[in-house]
Every structure is written in structure tokens, then in C-alpha cells.
Amino acid sequence: xxxxxxxxxxxxxxxxxxxxxxxxxxxxxxxxxxxxxxxxxxxxxxxxxxxxxxxxxxxxxxxxxxxxxxxxxxxxxxxxxxxxxxxxxxxxxxxxxxxxxxxxxxxxxxxxxxxxxxxxxxxxxxxxxxxxxxxxxxxxxxxxxxxxxxxxxxxxxxxxxxxxxxxxxxxxxxxxxxxxxxxxxxxxxxxxxxxxxxxxxxxxxxxxxxxxxxxxxxxxxxxxxxxxxxxxxxxxxxxxxxxxxxxxxxxxxx
Amino acid sequence: xxxxxxxxxxxxxxxxxxxxxxxxxxxxxxxxxxxxxxxxxxxxxxxxxxxxxxxxxxxxxxxxxxxxxxxxxxxxxxxxxxxxxxxxxxxxxxxxxxxxxxxxxxxxxxxxxxxxxxxxxxxxxxxxxxxxxxxxxxxxxxxxxxxxxxxxxxxxxxxxxxxxxxxxxxxxxxxxxxxxxxxxxxxxxxxxxxxxxxxxxxxxxxxxxxxxxxxxxxxxxxxxxxxxxxxxxxxxxxxxxxxxxxxxxxxxxx
Numbered sequence: 001x002x003x004x005x006x007x008x009x010x011x012x013x014x015x016x017x018x019x020x021x022x023x024x025x026x027x028x029x030x031x032x033x034x035x036x037x038x039x040x041x042x043x044x045x046x047x048x049x050x051x052x053x054x055x056x057x058x059x060x061x062x063x064x065x066x067x068x069x070x071x072x073x074x075x076x077x078x079x080x081x082x083x084x085x086x087x088x089x090x091x092x093x094x095x096x097x098x099x100x101x102x103x104x105x106x107x108x109x110x111x112x113x114x115x116x117x118x119x120x121x122x123x124x125x126x127x128x129x130x131x132x133x134x135x136x137x138x139x140x141x142x143x144x145x146x147x148x149x150x151x152x153x154x155x156x157x158x159x160x161x162x163x164x165x166x167x168x169x170x171x172x173x174x175x176x177x178x179x180x181x182x183x184x185x186x187x188x189x190x191x192x193x194x195x196x197x198x199x200x201x202x203x204x205x206x207x208x209x210x211x212x213x214x215x216x217x218x219x220x221x222x223x224x225x226x227x228x229x230x231x232x233x234x235x236x237x238x239x240x241x242x243x244x245x246x247x248x249x250x251x252x253x254x
Numbered sequence: 255x256x257x258x259x260x261x262x263x264x265x266x267x268x269x270x271x272x273x274x275x276x277x278x279x280x281x282x283x284x285x286x287x288x289x290x291x292x293x294x295x296x297x298x299x300x301x302x303x304x305x306x307x308x309x310x311x312x313x314x315x316x317x318x319x320x321x322x323x324x325x326x327x328x329x330x331x332x333x334x335x336x337x338x339x340x341x342x343x344x345x346x347x348x349x350x351x352x353x354x355x356x357x358x359x360x361x362x363x364x365x366x367x368x369x370x371x372x373x374x375x376x377x378x379x380x381x382x383x384x385x386x387x388x389x390x391x392x393x394x395x396x397x398x399x400x401x402x403x404x405x406x407x408x409x410x411x412x413x414x415x416x417x418x419x420x421x422x423x424x425x426x427x428x429x430x431x432x433x434x435x436x437x438x439x440x441x442x443x444x445x446x447x448x449x450x451x452x453x454x455x456x457x458x459x460x461x462x463x464x465x466x467x468x469x470x471x472x473x474x475x476x477x478x479x480x481x482x483x484x485x486x487x488x489x490x491x492x493x494x495x496x497x498x499x500x501x502x503x504x505x506x507x508x
Contacts, residue, residue, distance in 0.1 A: 164433035170469030179418035201455035209431035215424030
């Protein structure tokens with residue numbers, strides 16, 4: 001399996017290292033910034049390139065891991081390649097790759113990647129899509145190199161998954177940030193909340209979130225909610241978020 | 255160590271079972287509903303009571319685990335007891351127990367408890383407070399039976415911790431619920447999001463939430479955010495939550 005990575009950010013880094021560990025040949029890493037290409041190429045023993053004329057046209061698979069709004073521009077450069085071309089974005093449809101390679105598709109890992117932290121990809125859901133059955137089967141085989149959790153998902157469903165992931169991951173993380181800000185203001189350490197954050201995430205591995213909702217809003221404990229709003233008087237944005245999410249909890253459990 | 259539990263809900267259940275496992279004598283479980291008292295008393299080999307005249311006045315510690323707004327009423331009944339009286343609430347000040355027992359304080363486990371799921375209390379932060387040094391030391395010894403993570407926290411700080419926990423736990427769980435609703439509407443399984451939810455919680459065990467924020471808002475990717483808002487057109491409440499949290503992320507990372 002000969003793979004070329006287009007992009008050198010978080011997703012490219014995690015996938016390239018994982019594919020390399022599974023014995024794949026990472027032939028090239030393209031990045032418009034040659035330094036970034038060199039960094040990831042060194043990690044995955046690939047050739048770094050930053051000019052399209054240096055692109056190897058005979059890899060089995062070209063994996064696009066650039067920003068969503070750059071995928072289209074990159075796709076134009078991949079019309080002549082002989083392998084399959086996939087992108088890895090949640091919110092971008094399959095069609096953007098029309099005309100690329102010998103087939104095109106999507107390989108979307110439903111996970112949050114930071115460069116500083118390794119992720120065990122084995123249980124990460126890979127949502128795949130292909131322009132036709134043959135392409136889909138090839139992408140499925142490629143995805144199975146990394147994960148046991150491979151699911152075919154349409155472009156429309158993938159957009160919903162991506163949106164749901166924003167709520168479950170990006171927004172939750174922001175709430176962790178708000179709680180840390182509150183603690184900092186009162187000289188308390190974020191460490192105190194860490195076991196609670198973990199347990200909250202563990203709970204919904206085996207129960208539906210609605211079934212394990214706790215806190216003042218689900219008890220409709222208006223005294224506590226009023227006290228909390230008063231404590232947030234100096235931070236109107238947090239106050240508004242508190243009010244809106246509490247109201248949403250109350251409505252969802254009625 | 256002879257303990258009486260006042261209340262028989264989630265917190266009482268988890269604490270009583272854990273104290274029993276550590277060799278404490280759970281002498282009585284009081285609940286105004288005699289059936290609830292009997293259930294927890296059976297689990298912890300205690301005497302169930304539902305009348306105050308049956309209360310054992312000579313326990314070492316009385317642990318109040320009733321709803322916040324019932325603590326005051328219960329405290330009135332504990333003025334004659336000889337042991338220490340503590341409550342377990344995040345949002346209720348120490349003073350509400352004034353005049354109770356031989357000393358009074360707070361034993362607040364910063365965790366979310368559901369009856370159906372056991373929790374390893376060893377790493378749960380217990381936030382303690384006492385009316386005087388001697389009481390505090392006794393409460394600390396009691397807390398250390400269950401956890402290695404015991405911290406003295408004032409009533410004011412405890413209220414902030416409780417508020418921060420609402421953001422980090424209750425509100426995050428509600429966002430999990432919203433994401434599940436979105437998936438259900440489009441015939442997708444919540445299982446696909448579970449690894450992401452766990453990883454999001456794991457990440458902040460070793461990094462600050464602000465440092466590991468991902469998603470369209472932190473990238474200021476307005477195309478994706480507009481598409482997401484369009485997908486939420488039929489659910490205005492979700493749309494409003496999306497807008498507000500995205501704006502808050504953008505502001506916090508500028």
C-alpha cells in the first residue's frame with residue numbers, strides 16, 4: 001500500500017504515523033509550506049514535496065488532510081493521478097473530488113486530534129464513502145488497516161455527524177474552559193473537576209445522556225439556579241450560556 | 255466509626271456502600287419514605303428509620319444527603335445528637351447546620367452519581383469544611399476512608415466549584431443529549447460519538463481546555479458554521495445554542 005498525504009496538520013500526522021506503523025509505504029507528504037512537509041515526512045519516512053510537479057502519480061491512495069476550504073483547490077491538482085483520492089473532512093461532500101484519480105471517496109475519522117497527544121485509532125469510527133462500490137471496498141480495506149470500526153455513511157449523514165460532534169466535543173470542551181475560568185477567578189485548581197469530567201464522559205458510554213442527566217436544571221431547583229446566575233453577574237456571557245442551557249435541559253426532560 | 259445517613263438517594267447510596275466497604279458501621283438510614291430507608295438500609299446492613307424519635311443520638315457522624323432545600327428542616331432535628339453533623343451539598347453553606355451535634359461541617363464529593371452506575375471514589379475530590387479545627391480534622395479522617403483526594407474548601411469556594419461542575423458536567427451531558435437527538439433524527443447511532451466524547455474528556459486531564467479546543471469556531475471557519483446553522487433551521491433552540499457557544503469560543507480564543 002503506497003500512500004501520499006496532501007497536508008501535514010493534526011489529522012495528516014496522526015493518520016500517517018498510524019499507517020506507517022501498519023506497514024504502509026508513505027511515499028510523499030505534500031504541504032505548500034515545505035518545512036511542514038519536511039517535519040511530517042521525517043516522522044513517516046516519506047519524501048517531502050511542496051510543488052505539484054513533484055507529485056508521484058502512481059500511489060494507491062492520496063489522502064487529503066487540508067482545511068475544508070482548501071480541498072477544492074487541491075483536488076484540481078489530483079486529476080491526473082492513478083490511485084484513489086480521498087478527503088478526511090466531516091463537513092465536505094464527496095462531489096468536491098469529482099474527476100480525481102481512478103476513484104474518489106471519503107475517509108473521515110470521527111475523532112479530535114491534537115498534535116501533542118497520541119490517539120489509539122483502533123476504536124475510532126472511520127466513516128467512509130466512495131464514488132462506486134469498487135472504490136468503497138478499497139477505502140474500507142484501507143480504513144480497516146487502522147480501525148475495527150468502519151461504517152459507510154453518506155455525505156448528508158456525515159454532515160450531521162460532524163455537526164453532532166461539534167456539540168459533543170468542541171462545545172463540551174468549551175464548557176470545560178468556562179469552568180476552568182470560573183475556578184481560576186476564585187483561586188481553585190482545575191484538577192478538582194477532572195474526575196467529574198471523566199465520569200460524565202464514561203457514563204454515556206453505557207447509558208443515554210438523557211437518562212443520566214443530573215444537576216439543578218433537571219431537578220428544576222430554581223433556588224440554586226438563581227444563586228448561580230447571581231454568581232455569574234460579572235460575566236454576562238457565562239450567565240447567558242447558563243440560562244440557555246438550563247432552560248434547554250428543563251424543556252428536554254419535561 | 256458509627257455513621258447515620260439522613261437521606262437515601264444517589265449520594266447516600268454511593269457513600270453508604272463505600273463506608274460500609276471500608277468497615278464503618280452504618281447504624282441507621284433515615285428517610286421520610288420508609289420504603290426508601292429500607293432499601294438502602296438493606297444494602298448497608300443498617301436500621302431503617304423514618305421517624306425522628308427513633309434516631310440514634312450517639313453515632314460518630316450524621317451525614318445529610320437530602321435535597322438542598324430540605325437540609326435546613328432536617329438540621330433542626332439534629333440539634334440533640336452527640337456526633338458530628340455534615341451535609342454533602344455543593345451549593346449550601348456551612349451555617350445552615352449551626353447548632354447541630356457536637357460539631358458541624360461539609361463533606362462534598364465532587365462527582366456525579368447515578369444509582370445504576372458504581373463510581374470509584376478513591377480519586378473523587380472530597381471538599382471538606384468544619385465549624386472549627388477539631389471538627390475539620392475528624393471530617394478529614396472520615397473523608398480519607400473513601401478517597402485520597404481531600405481538600406479544605408470554604409463555603410464560598412464550594413459554591414463556585416458547584417457552579418463550575420454544572421458547566422463541566424451537567425451542561426456537557428446535555429450537549430451529548432443534543433448530539434444524540436441530531437443523530438436520531440437522521441437514523442445514526444450515538445455509538446459513533448462515544449470514542450470522541452471519551453477522548454475529549456481524556457484530553458483535558460493533561461492539557462488546558464483552551465489549548466486543545468478544536469472545531470469550526472476556533473478556526474473561525476464561517477462557511478462551516480453557516481452550513482451548521484442551516485442544518486439546524488428546524489430546531490431553533492439548538493441553533494441558538496450553536497450560535498452562542500460558537501461566538502463564545504471565538505471570543506475566548508482571540
